[in-house]
């Protein structure tokens with residue numbers, strides 16, 4: 001059986017085992033279904049990046065299969081995470097646990113797979129500071145791990161933005177701290193987050209004080225997108241415009257929204273102008 005077939009089987013087994021567990025809270029079932037769909041959406045976004053991004057062009061099929069496997073299995077521990085949360089009220093780090101799980105399985109015990117997945121939910125600096133990453137010799141292998149980590153991170157963000165903007169009515173329950181409050185008070189943005197956004201910085205805090213804060217922190221993921229192909233994909237899906245519409249729904253002041261658009265345009269232009277195309 002190919003590596004990718006084994007990966008599909010593992011994902012399916014985790015999903016089926018966990019969806020069979022019945023918890024009184026309907027959020028559990030919704031979460032399990034969402035993570036199953038999300039894994040496939042991330043796989044789809046990952047395939048597009050693999051097809052278009054120069055770093056992956058001309059690479060052998062064994063390498064590409066490992067890259068696809070890392071993408072598909074990046075959230076493999078999300079199902080167990082949900083069970084632990086609903087059963088024992090226990091919080092775990094699904095990226096670190098996924099890396100440990102994959103390392104323990106002979107077919108997936110490959111640094112290209114488990115190390116690329118390990119920090120996908122953290123700031124990228126945590127990968128660079130990771131002892132196992134630092135121990136890799138400088139050269140192709142380390143560069144490959146870095147790029148597969150970029151691939152996972154970009155595909156994950158695209159899929160999350162896609163589901164948030166396309167299915168906002170359902171997803172607001174998962175993504176917004178106050179999903180039923182669309183009053184003006186939900187438009188406030190803490191100054192530290194606004195400063196991070198204006199400096200094109202990913203915010204590492206959790207901003208739960210208002211719906212606008214939570215959404216802008218999610219929009220700041222833009223500054224952690226690594227590939228031009230990912231931006232092109234976001235534009236093709238019209239994700240920026242859809243996000244601006246959601247900002248309108250939570251009553252972000254029109255002037256503030258214009259500033260958000262301006263910062264975004266300038267960032268995209270500055271980051272990708274050297275490609276000879278404007279990404280904005």
Ligand SMILES: [Fe+2]
Pocket residue numbers: 038042074075156
């Ligand atoms: Fe994910």
